Amino acid sequence: MKYSIYKGGRHLEIVQLFSDTFPFEENNEEGSLIGKLAKDLLNRTSETDLKVFLCTHEESIIGCVMFSKLSFHESKADVWLLSPIAVKKGWRNKHIGSNLINHAHSFLRNSGVQIIVTYSEIDFYPKVGYKPLSVDTIQTPLIVACPNCWIAISLKDSIIRPITGKSYCVEAINDFRYW
Numbered sequence: 001m002k003y004s005i006y007k008g009g010r011h012l013e014i015v016q017l018f019s020d021t022f023p024f025e026e027n028n029e030e031g032s033l034i035g036k037l038a039k040d041l042l043n044r045t046s047e048t049d050l051k052v053f054l055c056t057h058e059e060s061i062i063g064c065v066m067f068s069k070l071s072f073h074e075s076k077a078d079v080w081l082l083s084p085i086a087v088k089k090g091w092r093n094k095h096i097g098s099n100l101i102n103h104a105h106s107f108l109r110n111s112g113v114q115i116i117v118t119y120s121e122i123d124f125y126p127k128v129g130y131k132p133l134s135v136d137t138i139q140t141p142l143i144v145a146c147p148n149c150w151i152a153i154s155l156k157d158s159i160i161r162p163i164t165g166k167s168y169c170v171e172a173i174n175d176f177r178y179w
């Protein structure tokens, strides 16, 4: 099992992984939607605003997680948004997802990233250190239906200090369907 930062050339395989991973809806709409998110992040986001990490096994991609920049007009805090993540069916619950996130956290911490946020209702993220985040501490970039699904981890300090003002996500994920 190899964990690494993605350096390009495998966009189609990555998009396929996400499209295959999210067939939650009967009409597979969610599969297509998260595949579209992965595709748009890869194709429409500048290199400086996107970091992608892979888990590979014998050259095959079995896990992927993406982080995109969250910006603020009134703060230079280095904050990134984790979304989406997928581990291939048949490989789940073998600690690949958590190892992949921990690998990415180490890389991002060494690059100076302070805080990672994400928006999810699944109980997986507390296993890798994420805790509930008040929207008063860091605003969600879009209005969300589930404020309790807004969670974060600090990669530097023990607490997350409030960041004043509105947050802005990258264009690819600036769509209420993902929130």
Ligand SMILES: CC(C)(COP(=O)(O)OP(=O)(O)OC[C@H]1O[C@@H](n2cnc3c(N)ncnc32)[C@H](O)[C@@H]1OP(=O)(O)O)[C@@H](O)C(=O)NCCC(=O)NCCS
Residues within 6 Å of the ligand: 021, 085, 086, 087, 088, 091, 092, 093, 094, 095, 096, 097, 098, 099, 119, 120, 121, 122, 123, 124, 127
């Ligand atoms: C969620 C996902 C990325 C987790 O990756 P994984 O490799 O299966 O998870 P891990 O084996 O590293 O799990 C680490 C811990 O989290 C738990 N966990 C895994 N998936 C979970 C889930 N969906 N809900 C709650 N807990 C979960 C595991 O039981 C394990 O607990 P333990 O440490 O007490 O044994 C993967 O299951 C996946 O791709 N799921 C489908 C796509 C998805 O839901 N993506 C996230 C959308 S927000």
